[in-house]
Amino acid sequence: MMIILLVLVGMVASSCGGGQQPPKEKDKAGVVKAAATAVPSPHGYDLGSPKKYVLPEPLHEISGMSFLRNDVDTLYAIEDEHGRLFHFHLGDGRYPSWKFGKHGDYEDVTVLNHNEFVVLRSDGSLFVIPVVMVGKGDNKGVKSYIHILPKGEYEGLYGDEGGRLIALCKNCPGDNQSVEVSGFVLQYDQQHVLRVTDHFLVTVPGEKLTSIHEKVKFHPSAISRHPLTKEWYIVSSVNKVLITLDDEWKVKGWYPLDPMLFKQPEGLAFDAKGNMYISNEGQQGNANVLYFAYRP
Numbered sequence: 001m002m003i004i005l006l007v008l009v010g011m012v013a014s015s016c017g018g019g020q021q022p023p024k025e026k027d028k029a030g031v032v033k034a035a036a037t038a039v040p041s042p043h044g045y046d047l048g049s050p051k052k053y054v055l056p057e058p059l060h061e062i063s064g065m066s067f068l069r070n071d072v073d074t075l076y077a078i079e080d081e082h083g084r085l086f087h088f089h090l091g092d093g094r095y096p097s098w099k100f101g102k103h104g105d106y107e108d109v110t111v112l113n114h115n116e117f118v119v120l121r122s123d124g125s126l127f128v129i130p131v132v133m134v135g136k137g138d139n140k141g142v143k144s145y146i147h148i149l150p151k152g153e154y155e156g157l158y159g160d161e162g163g164r165l166i167a168l169c170k171n172c173p174g175d176n177q178s179v180e181v182s183g184f185v186l187q188y189d190q191q192h193v194l195r196v197t198d199h200f201l202v203t204v205p206g207e208k209l210t211s212i213h214e215k216v217k218f219h220p221s222a223i224s225r226h227p228l229t230k231e232w233y234i235v236s237s238v239n240k241v242l243i244t245l246d247d248e249w250k251v252k253g254w255y256p257l258d259p260m261l262f263k264q265p266e267g268l269a270f271d272a273k274g275n276m277y278i279s280n281e282g283q284q285g286n287a288n289v290l291y292f293a294y295r296p
Contacts (some may be wrong), residue, residue, distance in 0.1 A: 006054035040255050042233075043296065045276060046197050047255060050290035053090045058097070064120070064157070065224065065289070066231040067266040068131065072271040075289070077279070078109045078119060085109065085117060085134060090289060093229030094191065098135050100142050101127055107220065108267070114161035120157040120167065126186075126194065127296030145194055149184055155266070156223035156234070163187055165194070168202070168223045177217035179206040182247070202234070202249050211238055211255075222278075228296075234263045235278060242278075261290070 039048030056064060058079070065077040077086045083101035088094060094294035105122040112118050117129040126145040135143050152172035160166055165186040169175065172182045183196035202220075207218045219238040227231060231252065232245040240262060244253040257265065267279035267289075281287050 006208065007056055018221040026244065039154060039258070042231075042242070042253055042255060045061050046296045047123045047242070047257065047292065048261075050261070050278075050292050053281075053291065054290045055282075055287040055289065056095055058084075058095060058125055058285075059086060060287050062279045062281055062287045063106060063155075063266045064110075065279055066117070066159075066249050066267055067222075067276065068111055069114050072273065072275070076109060076111075078106045080105055080107070080281075084198060085119070087130065087134065090291070096135070098139075101137050101144075106159040107189070110157050110159040112166070114162050118157065118165060120154055120231075122153050122155065122170075123147060124154050124167075126157075126165075128194070131175050142282060148186070148194060149196065150182075152182070155219075155221045157217060158223045158225060166223060168220050170219050170221065171217075175201075177219070179218075180202060180210065180296070181218055181220060188232045200249055202245065204243065204251060205254065208241075208254055209239055210241070221266050224270055226269045226274060227270050228274045228294075233268060233270075233276075236264075237265050240265075265293065 008187040033266035039046065041047040059077065061080040062077055063080045065075055068074060068076060074087050074090060075090060081103055083099060083104060084097040086095055086097040093107065098224050106119055107122050110118050115131050117131060119127040124147055127147055128143040132142055149167055153170045154167055155170045158166045163229045167184045169182040175182050180201045183200045183202055184196050186194050187197050189195050192241040201287050203217050209218055219236055220234050222235040236241050240257045240259050242255045243251055243259055245251055262280060263283050264281040265278050266281050269277045278290045278291040
């Protein structure tokens with residue numbers, strides 16, 4: 001009887017994992033490594049493993065950011081309400097700012113022709129700030145283009161090569177936003193006045209859209225261009241997605257964003273090496289900038 005009991009105990013232990021286990025991967029030092037869970041990401045990035053920089057209260061509602069000449073040293077950023085342009089080095093704890101305008105719903109900032117900052121207000125107005133003015137007293141040299149863009153709500157702006165400004169509409173009356181959104185091109189004319197010169201549509205796969213709202217629509221919140229691959233990148237905070245597009249605005253990649261990590265992604269920028277930065281407005285916590293190293 002004792003022999004039979006021992007055999008049964010051994011069989012139970014084996015079936016519960018007491019026998020041989022699948023081999024675990026070890027690193028060069030022999031330390032067991034946890035199994036990695038791949039997060040769908042654009043080529044060269046890992047959207048699941050950023051370096052996070054926590055931002056102070058004045059940047060709680062950070063809404064857009066950019067690099068001057070794609071310089072990795074200084075990040076320029078705006079927040080929604082106070083008409084201030086911040087400039088800082090990530091991680092050094094100092095966040096000086098310069099007043100460029102009145103209170104307003106400011107959504108993005110970009111650099112045009114390496115010598116002007118352009119700030120986008122949600123109502124389609126633009127504010128052009130000569131780089132040499134920043135931090136030097138009054139803001140009388142800021143040029144305003146009130147309602148220069150067609151009626152709508154805007155959140156994304158990018159200063160492209162060749163002196164083009166690309167503005168992306170978050171909510172425009174004529175768009176069927178379950179499948180498309182409008183974009184506009186602006187350029188200087190011969191009198192050095194900004195004008196809208198072109199209109200295009202970004203078509204998205206509507207069946208992949210998600211939203212916190214009852215009616216699912218695509219609402220882009222930031223746009224930028226990769227300095228090396230020249231692909232377009234668009235972030236949508238509402239839809240919790242990052243998409244990549246080609247020169248013809250055709251979608252190449254579609255990457256869901258983890259809402260625990262990307263609580264409210266409103267800003268997007270690249271440095272000259274292709275490293276990607278995505279900023280999140282603060283919700284139940286601090287705002288932050290997430291840094292994604294580029295490793296092609």
